[in-house]
Amino acid sequence: MNQFTYLALNIVFMLIAFVILNLVSRKSPWRAIGFTMFWMLLITLVFDNVIIALGIVGYDVTKISGLLLGLAPIEDFAYTVVSVMAVAIIWTKVTRSTK
Amino acid sequence: MAQGYTYLAGLILSLMGLALMDWRHKTAFSINKKAASLAIFIPMIFFMIWDVAGIATGIFFRGDTSHLSGILLAPEFPIEELFFLLLLNYSSLTIFTTVSRVIAKRSAK
Numbered sequence: 097m098n099q100f101t102y103l104a105l106n107i108v109f110m111l112i113a114f115v116i117l118n119l120v121s122r123k124s125p126w127r128a129i130g131f132t133m134f135w136m137l138l139i140t141l142v143f144d145n146v147i148i149a150l151g152i153v154g155y156d157v158t159k160i161s162g163l164l165l166g167l168a169p170i171e172d173f174a175y176t177v178v179s180v181m182a183v184a185i186i187w188t189k190v191t192r193s194t195k
Numbered sequence: 196m197a198q199g200y201t202y203l204a205g206l207i208l209s210l211m212g213l214a215l216m217d218w219r220h221k222t223a224f225s226i227n228k229k230a231a232s233l234a235i236f237i238p239m240i241f242f243m244i245w246d247v248a249g250i251a252t253g254i255f256f257r258g259d260t261s262h263l264s265g266i267l268l269a270p271e272f273p274i275e276e277l278f279f280l281l282l283l284n285y286s287s288l289t290i291f292t293t294v295s296r297v298i299a300k301r302s303a304k
Contacts, residue, residue, distance in 0.1 A: 100252045102255070109241075109245045127298055128291060128298055152259070152275075153257070156254055156255070159254045178241075180287045180291070183291060184234075184287070186237055190229060
């Protein structure tokens, strides 16, 4: 388990998320998801840099890829990608079925 | 001592901003309570499992505690993380419904 990297962890969880979302969704609003993704990634870049600069979160440097955007490991953006897709797809599904 | 609540206070302030926008501009819960709850809380549970896996494998951890309240829900899992995940998904939903509205308006023209 010691060699398990952040990237490997993300691949596992992103795969699980995409498989589930693919089963749930039909006709996802990709255009809106795309624009939302852009703004959320931008906000994440700012937010993540602030909390890392303040020392709120730390990473084992031997387990991250080393690709950084400012101070933020590129792997952190996986959370945002999954959040936008999951939130948008669940919202669309539920609002369609309750209307 | 009071400094230990900076991060939590920032998260709660941000959440209050989103709630105000929700109330004023109808962006999430004020449109559909059930859809907003499911869209925010289901991914939140998923992210908590993801977090626990990251903590268990030693990939990330709680940093310098001077900006943290010290309240832990599990080892290396501060209460702030719960509010962060809520903020993450609530932000996604707020931007998504807003963007969807703009797209709908433009295509109606």
